[in-house]
Amino acid sequence: MYFGVNDILVLSQALWALTDGIHIKLFQPTRPKPVPRNNSSSIITAFDMGISDEEWERLQKAIDWPIPDQEITHLSQSTSPVHSTFSIVGLKESYKVGEKISVIITARDHNKNLKRYGGDFFKAKLFNAELKASVYGEVVDHRNGTYSVALLLPWEGQAQVSVRLEHSSEVVQILKKYRESSFPRSHYNGYFEGPGLNETKIFEVVECNLKWGADGSWRKGDCCCEYKDIKTGTVWQCERPKELSCDHLVHHSYGHLESPLNLFENLTNIAISGDIKIINVLPTTAPIGKFNGTMEKCRSGMTTPVPAGFYLNDVWKSFVCNTRQFSPAQMANCLKNKIVYLMGDSTTRQWFEYLERNVPGKCDSVFSIQLFNIQLDSMYNYKFNKVLTYKDLHYISNDIDEMAGGPHAVIVFTFFAHLVFHPITFYVYEVARIRQSVVALLRRAPETTVIIKSGNTAGLKYIVTPLMFRDIDGVIFLDVWQMTSCHYLREHIHPGPVVIANEVNMFLSYVSPSCGLFKLVLFHKENGKLSWLREG
Numbered sequence: 001m002y003f004g005v006n007d008i009l010v011l012s013q014a015l016w017a018l019t020d021g022i023h024i025k026l027f028q029p030t031r032p033k034p035v036p037r038n039n040s041s042s043i044i045t046a047f048d049m050g051i052s053d054e055e056w057e058r059l060q061k062a063i064d065w066p067i068p069d070q071e072i073t074h075l076s077q078s079t080s081p082v083h084s085t086f087s088i089v090g091l092k093e094s095y096k097v098g099e100k101i102s103v104i105i106t107a108r109d110h111n112k113n114l115k116r117y118g119g120d121f122f123k124a125k126l127f128n129a130e131l132k133a134s135v136y137g138e139v140v141d142h143r144n145g146t147y148s149v150a151l152l153l154p155w156e157g158q159a160q161v162s163v164r165l166e167h168s169s170e171v172v173q174i175l176k177k178y179r180e181s182s183f184p185r186s187h188y189n190g191y192f193e194g195p196g197l198n199e200t201k202i203f204e205v206v207e208c209n210l211k212w213g214a215d216g217s218w219r220k221g222d223c224c225c226e227y228k229d230i231k232t233g234t235v236w237q238c239e240r241p242k243e244l245s246c247d248h249l250v251h252h253s254y255g256h257l258e259s260p261l262n263l264f265e266n267l268t269n270i271a272i273s274g275d276i277k278i279i280n281v282l283p284t285t286a287p288i289g290k291f292n293g294t295m296e297k298c299r300s301g302m303t304t305p306v307p308a309g310f311y312l313n314d315v316w317k318s319f320v321c322n323t324r325q326f327s328p329a330q331m332a333n334c335l336k337n338k339i340v341y342l343m344g345d346s347t348t349r350q351w352f353e354y355l356e357r358n359v360p361g362k363c364d365s366v367f368s369i370q371l372f373n374i375q376l377d378s379m380y381n382y383k384f385n386k387v388l389t390y391k392d393l394h395y396i397s398n399d400i401d402e403m404a405g406g407p408h409a410v411i412v413f414t415f416f417a418h419l420v421f422h423p424i425t426f427y428v429y430e431v432a433r434i435r436q437s438v439v440a441l442l443r444r445a446p447e448t449t450v451i452i453k454s455g456n457t458a459g460l461k462y463i464v465t466p467l468m469f470r471d472i473d474g475v476i477f478l479d480v481w482q483m484t485s486c487h488y489l490r491e492h493i494h495p496g497p498v499v500i501a502n503e504v505n506m507f508l509s510y511v512s513p514s515c516g517l518f519k520l521v522l523f524h525k526e527n528g529k530l531s532w533l534r535e536g
Contacts, residue, residue, distance in 0.1 A: 128159050
């Protein structure tokens with residue numbers, strides 16, 4: 001699938017000299033590699049991904065996004081964050097806690113013309129900076145250039161509305177074409193070491209990457225050394241070294257990201273103008289407990305409403321289940337006799353660091369936080385080394401297969417961030433492999449706690465994982481995206497300490513809803529090796 005000329009025009013222009021108008025500077029981005037269409041064997045099927053045709057069809061419908069119904073020939077026709085606006089419908093002098101306000105978003109292009117189709121990615125929230133309060137609002141696309149938001153008023157006091165344009169509909173379509181490509185956009189380095197002449201050593205660094213699909217090599221011909229994981233079937237390739245053989249691969253590191261948005265950072269996540277009037281919220285006569293979060297015990301099988309909760313005084317009050325606030329001593333007490341395995345990326349590392357800082361040392365405790373990564377995710381390890389041993393790279397599904405599980409075991413994993421620019425088909429394949437391993441684990445040890453942590457920032461791939469795990473009894477999907485999206489801190493893949501603290505409190509509310517019944521066991525296993533053991 002190639003970009004057309006018009007696609008290039010839409011996204012190959014960066015914006016912004018804020019004078020009397022919008023000035024456009026032209027760039028020529030790299031053309032994405034096409035998905036082969038002339039050979040049916042090159043098309044990745046549901047069978048290749050390890051799922052049924054029916055499930056693949058459901059997933060495709062779930063991640064579908066409205067597309068422009070007309071030809072876009074110039075950036076000026078795309079959605080402008082400068083000229084798009086929002087307004088509060090029927091704003092009153094005051095409201096009561098628990099009521100809602102309605103907001104209308106009107107999208108305009110860079111010529112100030114009304115947009116006639118939808119597909120823009122807007123984000124909306126209600127906030128009060130002094131109260132450190134905020135709540136997320138779901139944006140409804142009417143597919144005609146207008147959008148609506150219903151915002152809950154969950155706290156007493158004042159509030160304001162904030163709306164941001166994350167991506168225009170035109171940018172979304174470019175991202176969609178990258179997503180549907182069968183070639184990865186993240187690149188890695190392989191380090192080969194071996195003996196040379198006269199007792200010297202030879203060092204060679206080459207590019208490595210995923211091989212995906214029948215024709216999915218990013219290099220053609222007899223180019224590469226291939227390393228296939230027997231259990232997952234995933235093939236890893238490295239360019240063939242000039243002097244050394246393939247069995248001399250020793251180390252691995254992250255290389256670079258081929259992002260379609262590198263030139264357009266100033267066009268994403270921009271606040272649009274609108275009603276900045278203060279909304280006055282008075283106390284309600286209804287039972288106040290309803291708006292202080294729910295008292296329902298946290299457990300698997302719970303759904304995430306919109307909003308999922310809200311912040312007040314920097315404390316997340318969940319509408320999903322009774323999310324408690326834990327002191328350091330309570331954290332230690334509530335994790336007694338638990339072995340916690342954290343797998344995935346640097347966002348789970350943030351949880352590890354938070355627990356390490358906050359759980360007191362003398363509680364007969366050792367934290368077991370194992371930062372196992374999918375092989376593609378292993379450009380990061382716990383000590384932030386840029387280069388790590390290739391043999392220490394792990395696949396989450398393989399590590400789960402080796403776990404005994406049981407009532408003491410808590411397994412947490414996330415794998416969203418590092419796979420954003422990899423093909424959607426590969427993402428589904430990886431989720432299917434992990435799902436298979438989780439099902440087997442819960443079959444042999446049904447009392448194991450399995451928690452999937454969502455990404456801190458969202459994309460359409462974010463939808464895939466909960467859908468693929470929704471019918472698996474005993475799996476907890478911890479949706480933290482709204483917690484990041486609505487907070488007054490700028491949304492970031494690595495949110496600030498206050499957001500992490502609330503995420504961990506939610507995690508603990510699921511792990512130990514009845515505190516004091518368990519004993520904490522925590523050690524650190526780095527890159528597959530037990531590096532230290534601490535006991536209080």
